[in-house]
Amino acid sequence: MVIDVHYHPAFFEEVCGSEELAEKRRDSMAYYKTPRASVERIFERMTSSGVDRCFLLPHDYSSEDGDRISNEEVSALVNLGNGRFYGFASVDPNLEDAAAQVEHAFRDLRLSGLKLHPSRQKFYPADPKMYPIYEVCRKYNKPIMFHAGFTWQPGTLAKYSHPLNFEQVAMDFPDLRMCLAHMGFPWIKETAMLLLKYPNLYADTAVLYFDSAYEFYDFMFKQEMPLTWLDRSIRHQVMFGSNMPRFEEMRMLTALRRLGLREETVSLITEHNAKVFLGEEEQPWLG
Numbered sequence: 407m408v409i410d411v412h413y414h415p416a417f418f419e420e421v422c423g424s425e426e427l428a429e430k431r432r433d434s435m436a437y438y439k440t441p442r443a444s445v446e447r448i449f450e451r452m453t454s455s456g457v458d459r460c461f462l463l464p465h466d467y468s469s470e471d472g473d474r475i476s477n478e479e480v481s482a483l484v485n486l487g488n489g490r491f492y493g494f495a496s497v498d499p500n501l502e503d504a505a506a507q508v509e510h511a512f513r514d515l516r517l518s519g520l521k522l523h524p525s526r527q528k529f530y531p532a533d534p535k536m537y538p539i540y541e542v543c544r545k546y547n548k549p550i551m552f553h554a555g556f557t558w559q560p561g562t563l564a565k566y567s568h569p570l571n572f573e574q575v576a577m578d579f580p581d582l583r584m585c586l587a588h589m590g591f592p593w594i595k596e597t598a599m600l601l602l603k604y605p606n607l608y609a610d611t612a613v614l615y616f617d618s619a620y621e622f623y624d625f626m627f628k629q630e631m632p633l634t635w636l637d638r639s640i641r642h643q644v645m646f647g648s649n650m651p652r653f654e655e656m657r658m659l660t661a662l663r664r665l666g667l668r669e670e671t672v673s674l675i676t677e678h679n680a681k682v683f684l685g686e687e688e689q690p691w692l693g
Contacts, residue, residue, distance in 0.1 A: 409492075409680040410452075410655055411551070412587060412612035412647030413460035419444045420486065421464075421479045434471060436558040440651050445486050452490065455655035457648075459490050461680075463521040463551060466496040470526075474498070477511040484517075492518040492684065494551060497539065499529050505538040512546040518684055519543075523553040524566035531566075532574040540575065544582050549608075549683050554586035555593055556614065569596045576604040583683050587647065588613050594630040601640040608683055609640075611662060611675070612647030619653070619661035627665055641671045642689070645679045 415421055416431050419442045428442050443451075452460065462483055464475035477495045484493035495511035497504045499522065511517045520543055524531055531552065543550055554567050569590035576584065585608040590597035600607050613622060627636050636644060646662060648655040663672060681687040 407458045408456055408646065408659065408676045410457045410460040410648050410650065411585070411610050411645045411680050411683070413462055413650045414652075415462045415464060415475060415480070415483060417442045417651060418448065418483065420483060421475050430473065434467075434473065434560070435465075436560060437651065445483065449490065452655070456659055457655050459492065460650070461492045461494055461518070461551065463494050464496040465521070465523065465526075466498045467526065468498040469500045477507070477515055477517060480517060481515040494519045494521045496521045499527055499536055499539060505542050508539055508542045509546075512542065512548055517548075519549040519551060521551045523557075524571070525553060525557050525562040525564060526559055528563075528566060531572045536575075537578075540579055540582060544579060547685050549583035549585065549685070551585045551587060553588070554597070554609075555588050555590040558614065569593045569600055572607070573600060573604070576600065576607050580604070580606055582606060583608065583685070585610055585645065585683060588649070589626060589644075591626070594626055598631055598635055598640055601643045605643070605689070608643045608645060608679065610645045610647035611658065612649035614649065614652065619657040620664055623661045623665060633665060633667070637667050637671050641674050642679060642682075644675050645683060646676045
């Protein structure tokens, strides 16, 4: 089984009902020329790419431009997904009722985790206003997917999403599973260091590659750090993610499998680590 932990539903027709809204999202999220597609077409894409299940990562930019995919909409997508979608919640942390919204998403809608974007939502991860949200995640044993590192989205500042900004949160919430998406690029070594130090931290492979998927993975995992770091030291904390719809899952899966990793490591990255991150499996390597 292959689980893609980084799927954006912003252009699913079921939550993007007009071309006007799609054009707004293309401009504000830097997904230029991305077409709308139905869930049925998404299933076809997943099947052709070799992806069995995926995390749906919505957005909530309510206080910025009013655009959001509501948690109720994500729950509806999960119901349409026939078991192929893990629906994550999102919330604008600048709203007074942010923690209450997250609790509703977990308690009533049964969503699988929370997605946050520090650079776009303009907050530092260790800001005290975030801690009530983290407490809700801990209460319901739900993980957080954070955007980390570089983003193409206009009007964003990378300073909010530097991997080192997450260390205080990892220390203060040792039982809260958190993923630093995009391997924290370009701060690859810093991300690897944090994974080594904090077993509750994860990263994904949904990196915004500049050339080809394989060449960029080769750069990240063989030049920025030795391949043995991934194959031996942090292999339980890296998950496969494609950043759909920006890039193609098929090319990224092929690139991952070409790196020369042990098959056991590939299996961890493409399936088992995601299940541990969700709380569906235990972390046997910590026993």
